[in-house]
Amino acid sequence: SKEAIEQIGRWAEQQGIGKRTVNYRLRDWGISRQRYWGTPIPMIYCDKCGILPVPEKDLPVLLPEDVKLTGTGLSPLGSSEEFVKTTCPKCGGPARRETDTMDTFVDSSWYFLRYCTPRDGKVLDPEALRFWMPVDQYIGGVEHAVLHLLYSRFFTRALRDLGLVKVSEPFKRLLTQGMVCKETLKCPEHGWLFPEEVREGKCIKCGKEVIRGRTEKMSKSKKNVVDPEYLIKKYGADTSRLFILFAAPPEKDLEWSDQGIEGCHRFLHRLWNYVHSRREELLKAKERPLKITTEGEGLYRKLHQSIKKITEDIRDRYQFNTAVASMMELFNELSSFN
Template identity: 50%
Template structure:
């Protein structure tokens, strides 16, 4: 029986097979079952249950043992075949492999009917005892009880290894499945695209002629809550003549789901004033696909799926020349805020009344501060809590940048500043290779790489660190004026996308005539960006037992000697024999002891 699973890596943990009551094989299994009457009665009863009840989390898990057995291809063991109400006919193949140790629905079903539970994932803390489990455990740690897959860490590697094995054995294949269903696009509300159809008693449903398109929403509507679709009360809109026979007819009052509009709006940006066609194929060919799409994860199975589907339809119609509308997708996390009344941290939203006014923040702290804090608040893909103290911290940082630039300008030499370019050439001999010079190159590298990865919070953190280093060098007088001015200008160039107003102002004050917008992004020297010292991780039999601060490029003998001398490491190797050392320069040394 073909089954679909998103976790083939848990195949060794499958202890039963479950089919939807609507599965085509259900009648056949009922006929072959030693309990044919019982199975048939259950199938009939389960099909009458509402879909909502069957899909509900925590709902009653029910089923019947068919008395038929299947063979688990990974373990070679026979497992019972059940028909269960929580298995849906349109999910995958309508049949699932039950892995109760690592799936909550399977766990509840197994506990209800006394089915075996076999864990196949464990953590470093130990294995999971099925007898002591009160709920399914997540797929964490690494595989065990899984034959040749043992030791494989949780994640894409485990899934890929399982698929490779399954395909090599000829018992299945890797496949991408979509939970697509019919899309009901009609809505009984005013705000939406009118459906261009007219209902005639003689002719039936008649499309609005092309010459009469687009159908515009009327303005003589009265919005009264709880009284249905306001379009139905607009006689100007509803009462029309049939375009086919001329008889009195009625315009369709349902409007399209606004998801229909958002499924192709990105294409309309290319020719927004063209009233003769929806898409300009030439412009679409030149500009599509969208390079980067940023949106909430809640759109992944709605708007984004619809947009991909519509793009394929438009390709079939010859309006675009590609199937995929978006090149890259980034899902940002939610912003939360503490509710003083309840003491709870809640999602920030207009409906909750806990939003922050950008206008008020800008009036108090400036636009640059708001931009810096918004990017610094945390990993953009994670949930982050809004904090007024954080805004003040960003404000203080920009003040420190201002004070730094003021100090650099005060001590700068009278000689003209060298012309700015994309590289950091023109360094004075004294500055070349100084700690500040090296940090400058490392900061360029970090900010550039972090920005490319959308890690804006760590990019801002690197700029804060760089600002502190320049300020300390200025206060100590440890660098010549030209080196300080060069470093300050690099700071301004890197900070400019985040805080354009302050940086543009100081860029000009420090002697530059061209706008920062017209200045090339700085480039780092890979050799200069290397830190002179690195943190070397020390492992004993594969587990981290210490960390060492060593010079970059230290040899294996030196690293081994330092590891032996470390007090934390000594506690794990004392009285034991170091059989060999595995050394990865500048990264780690693993001591294999016995």
């Protein structure tokens, strides 16, 4: 247990036979990949001089256009004789280029710095970096927290130590969005089924009873997915968007619900019908009434309470679901007002 480890550490220090240290579970990162699309590793192999870096004046090393993408697992750059054959920068003799490219994480770990001046010829513009960095909001899946986010922080600190950037942390805020989940359906004979392959609890292929499994993140392999084109055709894009925002906070998993989609569709219909039926009144209405009636004071108060809450939910907390709920509450009060 943690308590036992602490006690052993204290005892070892008291006896003068050891001390506690932090053991980081870090491993060397092999960045070489046998791919064409990637940054060429700027190293040269000379039989006489050994392994040498490409001289700075010859950077960047550009990808050749005459490679053969064979799919054999070998580095595609190796198929370009013109790329591979070069001269040694030290002795001038024949040499070979490295044919592996860098892992794409090497590029994506600092792209946000380049976005500050994407059309500039310089790699990093100090003035632009001072203005734009650090990034205000980072949005990514949970895998980003242990991969891309870690690499980005490492690159930023390395560039800071080299004097190329002033910030130590690249991002101010992190939002890790949840997954969209749905119930799984399985046939004893045909395996995983799409929702449309089930009718009245039975597989339409063989008529056998379908096993309803647990709710998991949507995946093509388990077929617990919905067709966006079908949703948009039946309900419209606005209904789909509204349900996604309303069903759960963005950092939580969202459980897909056909009933939820239907509910959002009905709400938008009610809203559209309400506005459309009062179109002429709205066109004639002044921007602000000269006098608010006693009956209208409660609605006017609710309007401003809703504006405040919705603004804070969206701008400060990213709680889109409660913002949508507030809009629905406001509309319900508005539609019941005579």
